[in-house]
Structure formats: structure tokens, C-alpha cells
Amino acid sequence: MLIRSLRDEGVKYLFGYPGGAALHIYDAIFRQQDVQHILVRHEQAATHAADAYSRATGEVGTVLVTSGPGATNAITGIATAYMDSIPMVVISGQVMSHLIGEDAFQETDMVGISRPIVKHSFMIKHPSEIPEVVKKAYYIARSGRPGPVVIDVPKDLTSPFETFPYEYPEKVKIRSYTPATRGHAGQIKKAAQLLLEARRPVIYAGGGVVQGNGSELLTNLAKKLNYPVTNTLMGLGAYPGTDPQFLGMLGMHGTYEANMAMHHADVIFAVGARFDDRVTNAVKQFCPNAKIIHVDVDPASISKTVTADIPIVGSVESVLSEMLALILEGEEKPEEGAIASWWTQINEWRERHGLYTAPRYDNSGEKIMPQDVIKTLHEVTGGDAYVTSDVGQHQMFTAQYYLFDKPRRWINSGGLGTMGFGLPAAMGAQMADRDAVVACVTGEGSIQMCIQELSTCTQYHLPIKIICLNNQALGMVRQWQDMQYSSRYSESLYEDSLPDFVKLAESYGHVGIRVTKKEELKAKMEECFAMKDRVVFMDISVDTSEHVYPMQVAGAAMRDMWLSKTERT
Amino acid sequence: MRRIISVLMENAPGSLSRVVGLFSQRGYNIESLTVAPTEDETLSRLTLTTVGDDHKIEQITKHLNKLIDVVKLVDLTEGAHIEREVMLIKVKAAGAQRAEIKRCVDIFRGQIVDVTASLYIIQITGTSDKLDAFLQSVGDASILEVVRSGVSGIARGEKVLSL
Numbered sequence: 001m002l003i004r005s006l007r008d009e010g011v012k013y014l015f016g017y018p019g020g021a022a023l024h025i026y027d028a029i030f031r032q033q034d035v036q037h038i039l040v041r042h043e044q045a046a047t048h049a050a051d052a053y054s055r056a057t058g059e060v061g062t063v064l065v066t067s068g069p070g071a072t073n074a075i076t077g078i079a080t081a082y083m084d085s086i087p088m089v090v091i092s093g094q095v096m097s098h099l100i101g102e103d104a105f106q107e108t109d110m111v112g113i114s115r116p117i118v119k120h121s122f123m124i125k126h127p128s129e130i131p132e133v134v135k136k137a138y139y140i141a142r143s144g145r146p147g148p149v150v151i152d153v154p155k156d157l158t159s160p161f162e163t164f165p166y167e168y169p170e171k172v173k174i175r176s177y178t179p180a181t182r183g184h185a186g187q188i189k190k191a192a193q194l195l196l197e198a199r200r201p202v203i204y205a206g207g208g209v210v211q212g213n214g215s216e217l218l219t220n221l222a223k224k225l226n227y228p229v230t231n232t233l234m235g236l237g238a239y240p241g242t243d244p245q246f247l248g249m250l251g252m253h254g255t256y257e258a259n260m261a262m263h264h265a266d267v268i269f270a271v272g273a274r275f276d277d278r279v280t281n282a283v284k285q286f287c288p289n290a291k292i293i294h295v296d297v298d299p300a301s302i303s304k305t306v307t308a309d310i311p312i313v314g315s316v317e318s319v320l321s322e323m324l325a326l327i328l329e330g331e332e333k334p335e336e337g338a339i340a341s342w343w344t345q346i347n348e349w350r351e352r353h354g355l356y357t358a359p360r361y362d363n364s365g366e367k368i369m370p371q372d373v374i375k376t377l378h379e380v381t382g383g384d385a386y387v388t389s390d391v392g393q394h395q396m397f398t399a400q401y402y403l404f405d406k407p408r409r410w411i412n413s414g415g416l417g418t419m420g421f422g423l424p425a426a427m428g429a430q431m432a433d434r435d436a437v438v439a440c441v442t443g444e445g446s447i448q449m450c451i452q453e454l455s456t457c458t459q460y461h462l463p464i465k466i467i468c469l470n471n472q473a474l475g476m477v478r479q480w481q482d483m484q485y486s487s488r489y490s491e492s493l494y495e496d497s498l499p500d501f502v503k504l505a506e507s508y509g510h511v512g513i514r515v516t517k518k519e520e521l522k523a524k525m526e527e528c529f530a531m532k533d534r535v536v537f538m539d540i541s542v543d544t545s546e547h548v549y550p551m552q553v554a555g556a557a558m559r560d561m562w563l564s565k566t567e568r569t
Numbered sequence: 570m571r572r573i574i575s576v577l578m579e580n581a582p583g584s585l586s587r588v589v590g591l592f593s594q595r596g597y598n599i600e601s602l603t604v605a606p607t608e609d610e611t612l613s614r615l616t617l618t619t620v621g622d623d624h625k626i627e628q629i630t631k632h633l634n635k636l637i638d639v640v641k642l643v644d645l646t647e648g649a650h651i652e653r654e655v656m657l658i659k660v661k662a663a664g665a666q667r668a669e670i671k672r673c674v675d676i677f678r679g680q681i682v683d684v685t686a687s688l689y690i691i692q693i694t695g696t697s698d699k700l701d702a703f704l705q706s707v708g709d710a711s712i713l714e715v716v717r718s719g720v721s722g723i724a725r726g727e728k729v730l731s732l
Contacts, residue, residue: 111583116594120637176579176640300631
């Protein structure tokens with residue numbers, strides 16, 4: 001009944017791991033062809049893979065785990081999806097109904113444990129409810145502000161010995177749930193007006209534009225107006241990264257020009273972004289002269305940290321298309337002179353400290369600079385790969401230097417910051433597009449958190465490329481220890497305990513390549529991507545002492561940044 | 570400022586824990602909470618009192634509205650409303666105290682609902698302030714046990730919180 005419901009919902013892949021309470025379900029999987037199951041090596045990886053599948057395709061990712069430890073192992077992945085508003089359905093087995101509450105073997109209160117990190121959850125009470133609950137779960141997961149939904153299924157309710165009439169509902173209606181769709185027409189009109197009057201505008205676009213399929217509309221709008229665009233970490237790809245109107249990412253490790261433009265803006269058009277603390281720096285000093293238009297599908301995101309002058313609750317797609325129509329039809333044009341001098345100012349910032357006008361790091365030494373690895377990756381893959389990442393310096397370098405031109409190509413854990421995300425996420429992205437080039441940028445720290453998935457890659461022939469920036473240390477931790485703890489490297493160094501990644505990759509049947517010399521980087525990277533059918537693990541030794549810059553000064557305004565180890569704005 | 574938020578929600582397992590969880594998760598306070606099914610048994614009515622400035626209350630109502638099980642809600646303190654709380658209180662009542670407490674109960678329009686040779690159980694209904702005032706006038710020394718129901722409320726006039 002469950003698997004039939006999934007099939008009728010259009011689910012193609014299930015990422016999961018079997019166990020006692022889920023065995024009836026696994027037997028049903030065995031006896032059909034429509035839904036393919038991907039056996040991971042740890043439940044956390046199942047959730048990350050399903051999450052990335054969803055990020056890459058826009059469809060709802062699906063996970064199946066057993067009760068107890070299966071369920072608790074899935075928690076990190078559910079929280080990751082929740083923080084980044086990724087639609088996902090997690091089905092967890094549960095002990096038999098009559099054993100619930102008795103501390104039975106592998107029992108855990110999954111609905112309770114997952115409650116703060118799900119959009120909603122269901123516990124099946126009777127087998128006949130299964131089709132309707134499945135339908136509701138997918139509807140809730142994908143509509144409004146998307147998010148993960150848990151369905152907890154006691155084992156006895158999936159018994160093949162009891163049968164019930166099956167009908168998969170075509171539609172569901174939930175009386176207590178009416179997600180926002182169209183924005184308020186009057187507010188949109190006011191926003192368009194304000195936007196056209198702006199003299200120093202910035203378009204600040206977040207993950208909601210990617211998730212809400214608003215990239216094309218946003219690009220058209222920005223082009224029409226000739227306004228500068230900055231993206232959040234989650235929003236990268238929402239606006240073409242190589243376009244001259246793109247200022248780069250903003251926030252803690254945002255570009256100088258993006259953060260300066262934000263600070264000096266008079267109108268900020270925030271779309272599908274949530275004024276996260278990693279973006280705003282100190283809220284009290286945030287963009288002192290700006291009027292703020294905030295478009296978000298989630299009313300609770302509006303005026304949560306920064307008060308919006310014109311709030312618009314609605315889906316990014318519908319609001320942007322209405323706004324674009326208003327601007328195209330209207331007589332009014334942006335203030336050309338003001339916008340031109342705004343661009344002069346922005347270009348001056350770019351020239352002074354921008355990341356893309358000249359290298360802002362010293363690569364004259366012997367060592368390989370991590371930034372150069374990402375630039376080479378961009379060059380070798382033509383800027384067109386799906387790139388997943390883990391969490392740390394390598395993530396920020398990728399966000400800064402791999403200029404994504406398309407949405408859904410950049411897959412990272414932005415909100416929760418989950419180390420171990422990258423490799424399973426790359427599997428999910430590769431499942432979403434079997435012919436695509438998928439690279440996982442990682443570090444020697446993060447990769448070891450889900451390294452067992454190299455085995456899953458073997459089983460399902462997922463030829464992902466692992467680009468490991470090996471600096472022999474937890475780079476971002478080390479950077480903070482340098483900056484705030486007088487270089488006391490408390491537990492951030494591995495002291496020669498790292499595995500031989502080349503041999504490790506080989507032991508799983510993959511190819512390992514070690515790069516230690518600057519001059520061989522590009523050739524080896526080309527060699528790596530030429531092996532289209534193989535998993536390749538590139539273990540690249542990079543400069544340990546390098547920091548990510550710019551870095552905002554804690555507790556200050558957007559414009560207050562460290563530009564290098566010695567230089568401050 | 571003290572607010573009374575009244576929530577109409579699905580009478581389903583787990584609904585209450587989602588509401589309560591939301592408050593602890595986001596660091597909001599609940600001062601009192603009452604919940605019971607309505608005349609439509611698929612719905613429960615939950616009333617809670619909390620303290621916060623306008624920004625905080627706006628966030629609380631937005632997040633409550635986001636919960637899938639929440640059908641509708643109203644901040645009763647935004648308009649004219651009636652609030653009531655029921656209190657049962659067990660007090661020592663012996664000797665001269667007996668008559669004094671009885672007088673106090675009459676003044677507050679409470680009722681004595683159980684009597685023994687040495688104590689009374691008193692029932693009193695009203696706003697939370699009134700209950701506080703009663704407790705103060707009886708005095709700590711006589712009080713053995715206090716049970717309060719938490720605040721329930723309803724909007725005055727035509728306004729109705731229903732499907």
C-alpha cells in the first residue's frame with residue numbers, strides 16, 4: 001500500500017536503509033519495478049542524497065529508514081533540509097502499534113524527536129489511511145515554504161497479510177493549511193514604484209528564488225532595470241554569476257562590492273531571502289539608509305530580524321512576474337543618471353577590493369592556493385557542473401570563485417552547516433541527472449564524516465568527482481582560532497593521522513589522484529574529469545595558513561570587513 | 570504586554586505538543602494554557618497567555634499560523650473580550666478564621682464547595698487579577714493548596730472564531 005502510494009505519487013527513487021520495522025515495506029519494494037531503491041551506507045547519507053536530489057530537480061526527495069537508530073541517524077539530514085527549506089518526505093518504520101511506549105527494541109519516538117525540524121509529521125494509525133497521508137505529506141512538503149515531512153509507520157500496519165481497498169486520492173484539501181500563492185496586488189504596485197524611484201538599489205536574492213523557480217524572472221527584471229544583484233549563499237545561481245550586474249555573494253564572506261553596495265543602498269529588494277545573521281551582521285547597523293521590500297512565501301520570515309517597509313507575502317514566481325509586467329507596461333523608467341553614478345561607485349569598489357578584478361590572495365609561493373583550485377575547477381568543467389560542498393573554508397571558496405550561471409547547480413548546506421553533506425549530496429545530484437558532471441568540493445575533515453558512501457557510489461555507478469582541499473586542518477575552525485584565539489589550535493589539527501585518500505579511494509574500486517604541485521593542478525584536474533565513468537578522488541594539498549576573505553567584522557555593519565590578514569575597511 | 574491568544578486547531582494527536590514545542594523552541598513564554606475540544610469534536614480550542622512586545626507577538630502568531638494543525642487564531646487582547654479563570658483553593662478555616670474567610674468569599678462572589686471541621690474548599694471565577702486579589706486577601710498563612718485553570722477567553726460582540 002505504501003509503495004503503491006509512492007509510485008502513484010510519481011516517486012522514482014527512494015534513498016534508504018532497511019531494518020526490522022521496515023521489512024514489510026522492503027519486501028514490497030522487492031516485488032515491484034517502479035520505485036528504485038538506493039541503498040546507502042548510513043541513514044544520514046540517505047537524507048542528504050534525497051535532499052540534493054530535490055535541490056537539483058525541484059521534485060520531492062524521498063527517504064526510507066527503519067525505527068530507532070535508523071530514524072535518529074536521519075535526524076541531521078532532516079534538520080539540514082528544514083533549515084534550507086527543501087521538500088522531502090521521510091518514511092520511518094516504527095515498532096508494532098501495541099509495543100509503542102513500552103521501550104521496545106529499536107523504538108524511538110520519531111514524531112517527537114523530529115518535531116522541531118519538520119514542516120509536519122504523521123503517525124499512521126490504520127493501514128487504510130496510508131494513501132491519503134502520503135498524498136498529504138507530498139503536498140505539504142512541496143507547497144508554500146517547502147520543508148521535510150515525516151511519516152512514521154508502525155510495522156504491523158504494513159503487514160502484507162491484511163489487505164484494504166486501495167485508491168490513491170487525486171487531490172487533498174487540508175482545511176487548516178492554505179499556503180500563500182499570489183502576493184497582494186497593491187503591495188506589488190507600491191514595491192514596483194519604490195524600486196523605480198531608487199537611486200542606489202540592490203537586488204538581494206536568496207534560496208527562495210532558486211527553490212521557487214524564479215531565476216529567469218529575476219534575471220529579466222534585473223536586466224530590464226540595470227540594477228546590481230547580490231545572491232546569498234543559498235541563492236547562488238539564481239542570477240548568472242558571470243554577468244557584469246552580479247556583485248557576488250553578500251554577507252560574512254561576501255564580496256567587498258556586494259557588502260558595500262548593501263550598506264550604501266537606498267532601496268533593497270529582498271526576494272526569497274531571510275536576512276540571516278550570516279548576511280546582516282549586526283542587525284542594528286544593517287543598511288542604515290535603505291527602504292526594504294521583502295518578498296517571501298513565508299509570512300513568518302518577513303520582519304523577523306529586519307523590519308520590511310513593503311512586505312509582500314507570496315510565491316517568488318508570481319510576485320516577480322506581476323512586478324515585471326508592471327515595470328514593462330508602465331511609463332516610468334529608472335532614474336538613469338542616478339543608476340549610472342551608482343554603477344560608477346560600485347565599479348570603483350570592484351576595482352579597489354573586488355574578488356574578480358584581480359587576485360586578492362598571494363599565489364606567488366610554492367603552495368597550491370585553495371582559491372586557484374576552485375578557479376581551475378570552474379575552468380575545467382566549463383562552469384556547468386553540479387557542485388556540492390561540505391562545510392568550511394572550501395565551501396566559502398567555492399561560493400566565491402565558482403561562478404554559477406544556472407540555478408540548482410550549487411548544492412550546499414547553508415542554514416544548518418552540516419559537515420558530511422557533500423558526498424551523499426553529490427550522489428543525489430548524480431541520480432537526478434545521470435549524464436551530468438557532478439563535483440563534490442570538500443575538505444579532509446568533512447569528507448571523513450560520510451566517507452562510507454564511496455561504497456554506495458561503487459554499487460550504483462555514480463561517477464562523481466571529489467575535489468578534496470586537503471590543508472591538514474579544520475580550516476575554518478583554524479581561521480577563527482587565528483583571528484580570535486591567538487592561534488591556539490585547540491583540536492583543529494590532525495597531526496599526521498589522516499588516511500591515504502588515494503589508497504582509500506582505490507580500495508573502494510575508485511581512482512585516486514594526489515596533487516601536491518601547483519603546476520600539475522590543471523593537468524590532473526583535466527585527467528580527473530576525463531574519466532567520465534569513474535569516481536575520482538582528488539586529494540589536493542593546499543596552503544594550510546590561508547584564510548577566507550573578505551570576512552565581516554563581528555558585531556559591526558555590512559561594510560566592516562577584514563580584507564586580508566592585515567587589511568581592514 | 571500580556572496577551573491572550575486563542576487558537577482553533579485540529580483535535581489530533583500531537584497537535585498540542587507542536588504548539589507547546591514551538592514556544593520552547595523559539596524561546597517564547599507560556600504563562601498559562603488551557604485546551605479542550607469544542608462543540609465540533611474534530612476541533613480543539615486552546616487559549617494561552619504570554620508576554621511580549623508587538624514584534625514578538627506578531628512572530629508568535631505567525632509561527633502558530635504556520636503549524637499545519639492550526640486552523641485559525643486570534644489575539645483576544647487586540648479587541649474587547651471576556652476572560653475568565655477558575656480557581657479552586659483549599660484553606661485552613663478554624664475558629665475565628667472561619668467567619669472571616671466566609672466573608673471574604675462573599676465579597677469576591679466565590680463559593681464554598683466543600684467543608685470539613687478545619688478547612689474549606691473555595692471555588693472562585695474571574696479574571697486572573699481578581700483571583701490574585703483574592704489570594705492576597707486570604708493570606709498565605711491560611712492557604713493549603715491552589716489550583717488554577719488558566720485563562721479562557723472569548724471576543725465580545727459579533728466576532729466569532731470558528732471554521
